[in-house]
Amino acid sequence: MDDIKRKYVIPGDVITTGPYRAEENVNLVGDRMIATTVGISEIYDSGVRVIPLTGMYVPRIDDFIIGIVKSHTSLSWELDMRSCYPGILPAQDVFGRDFNPKVDDLTSRLKKGDLVAARIVNFDRSRDPLITIGDRDLGKIEEGELIKISPSKVPRLIGKRGSMIQAIESATKALITIGQNGYIVVSCEEPEGLLKALDAIRMIEEQAHVPNLTEKIQEMLGSNSE
Amino acid sequence: MGVRKSDIVLLDDKGIRCDGRKIDEPRNIMIKAGVLKNANGSAYIEFGENKILAGVFGPRDVHPKHLANTDRGILRCRYHMEPFSVSERKNPAPSRREIEISKVIKEALEPAVMLENFPRTVVDVYIEVLQADGGSRCAALDAAAVALADAGIPMRDMVSACAAGKVADTIVLDINNEEDQEGQADMPVAYMPNLEKVTLLQLDGVLTPAEYKKCVETAINGCKIVYEIQKKALKEKFFGDSPQ
Numbered sequence: 001m002d003d004i005k006r007k008y009v010i011p012g013d014v015i016t017t018g019p020y021r022a023e024e025n026v027n028l029v030g031d032r033m034i035a036t037t038v039g040i041s042e043i044y045d046s047g048v049r050v051i052p053l054t055g056m057y058v059p060r061i062d063d064f065i066i067g068i069v070k071s072h073t074s075l076s077w078e079l080d081m082r083s084c085y086p087g088i089l090p091a092q093d094v095f096g097r098d099f100n101p102k103v104d105d106l107t108s109r110l111k112k113g114d115l116v117a118a119r120i121v122n123f124d125r126s127r128d129p130l131i132t133i134g135d136r137d138l139g140k141i142e143e144g145e146l147i148k149i150s151p152s153k154v155p156r157l158i159g160k161r162g163s164m165i166q167a168i169e170s171a172t173k174a175l176i177t178i179g180q181n182g183y184i185v186v187s188c189e190e191p192e193g194l195l196k197a198l199d200a201i202r203m204i205e206e207q208a209h210v211p212n213l214t215e216k217i218q219e220m221l222g223s224n225s226e
Numbered sequence: 227m228g229v230r231k232s233d234i235v236l237l238d239d240k241g242i243r244c245d246g247r248k249i250d251e252p253r254n255i256m257i258k259a260g261v262l263k264n265a266n267g268s269a270y271i272e273f274g275e276n277k278i279l280a281g282v283f284g285p286r287d288v289h290p291k292h293l294a295n296t297d298r299g300i301l302r303c304r305y306h307m308e309p310f311s312v313s314e315r316k317n318p319a320p321s322r323r324e325i326e327i328s329k330v331i332k333e334a335l336e337p338a339v340m341l342e343n344f345p346r347t348v349v350d351v352y353i354e355v356l357q358a359d360g361g362s363r364c365a366a367l368d369a370a371a372v373a374l375a376d377a378g379i380p381m382r383d384m385v386s387a388c389a390a391g392k393v394a395d396t397i398v399l400d401i402n403n404e405e406d407q408e409g410q411a412d413m414p415v416a417y418m419p420n421l422e423k424v425t426l427l428q429l430d431g432v433l434t435p436a437e438y439k440k441c442v443e444t445a446i447n448g449c450k451i452v453y454e455i456q457k458k459a460l461k462e463k464f465f466g467d468s469p470q
Contacts, residue, residue: 012382037381038376055378085347209465
């Protein structure tokens with residue numbers, strides 16, 4: 001962990017030269033590793049990558065996401081998941097194998113604007129990402145407040161081994177569902193806890209690049225509770 | 227001293243231009259990234275008297291659908307001058323000149339934007355010229371590049387643009403409006419500073435081969451100055467004043 005070198009970069013910045021492997025958001029030109037997006041570059045023994053600070057969500061297989069139902073055809077729903085492609089949720093996934101488009105009405109299960117917790121099962125850029133809700137803890141989200149943050153700040157919100165999110169959840173008694181695409185649903189019985197959790201998430205979004213953020217958040221939650 | 231008859235002295239004996247600059251000095255440049263809330267990325271530039279706003283959307287679904295490309299994304303660009311951007315009202319409908327500038331800006335940005343990562347999508351760049359002075363295509367391109375980076379669209383390199391030209395038989399950097407009207411040549415150049423590649427080169431006027439070479443070199447030096455300012459604008463927005 002300690003030998004990772006970090007640097008702020010913008011597109012075109014030469015991160016380093018030499019025999020490294022170009023990973024996420026890095027372009028290899030000759031022997032120069034060039035950043036392709038605004039972010040924080042990391043050099044570790046095997047490669048170089050840039051953690052983006054802005055940009056759209058890029059779907060990855062097995063990611064847990066939260067989607068908003070945009071529309072539907074007779075066979076599937078289309079979900080907005082803050083990506084450049086809509087997520088496709090097949091009706092069979094919800095109705096089961098005996099789904100019949102002549103009989104079953106898709107709007108009876110999911111309507112426009114509904115929130116869905118889902119997982120990406122397939123994506124290869126030649127087709128729109130296929131998503132599923134046929135798994136434990138997946139499906140329509142019945143209640144909660146939706147908050148949108150940049151997808152690149154999701155790891156910061158979760159924290160090291162979930163430390164940040166646990167800190168917020170235990171201080172506010174809120175239940176926070178985080179989608180890798182930056183959509184977050186917060187539900188809480190007490191309105192104060194809900195407001196406090198939302199404030200904490202907004203603060204993380206604003207100060208994601210600041211070190212020791214977990215302590216700052218704990219401080220803020222602690223001082224507010226009195 | 228200029229070769230054409232004019233009331234303005236384009237270049238005096240001490241090598242000072244009509245607006246008080248030296249021959250290798252650009253106008254004052256200020257760039258601010260992320261000025262619009264609803265666009266995915268945006269930038270505002272003041273390049274001398276030019277005031278230009280750029281907004282970027284995307285990558286997003288292509289409409290109309292038949293324009294979509296199955297193996298790469300497409301880039302669309304609109305350069306538009308406000309009716310109040312010039313001293314006499316400009317018709318807001320796209321003019322021949324605006325259509326041309328939209329096209330050259332698109333083609334100057336295309337080598338930098340990694341569109342192959344986003345098949346079937348479009349990146350839209352909208353540029354609004356609020357106030358125009360000479361060299362607005364270069365300033366627009368500078369703002370568009372910052373807006374693209376602000377939107378988080380992967381780019382091989384930034385694109386920096388600056389013009390050079392020939393005024394009173396001398397090659398000068400960053401032509402302003404008077405010099406554009408009265409001077410002998412104008413050469414806008416866009417350049418990728420780290421890859422060292424030129425993405426736009428236009429020339430209006432007549433230059434000898436030696437002057438041409440000097441003009442390109444001067445413009446590229448200007449692009450490097452602009453690049454530093456673009457870099458500063460992006461770092462200011464994303465990293466604030468926190469240490470490296």
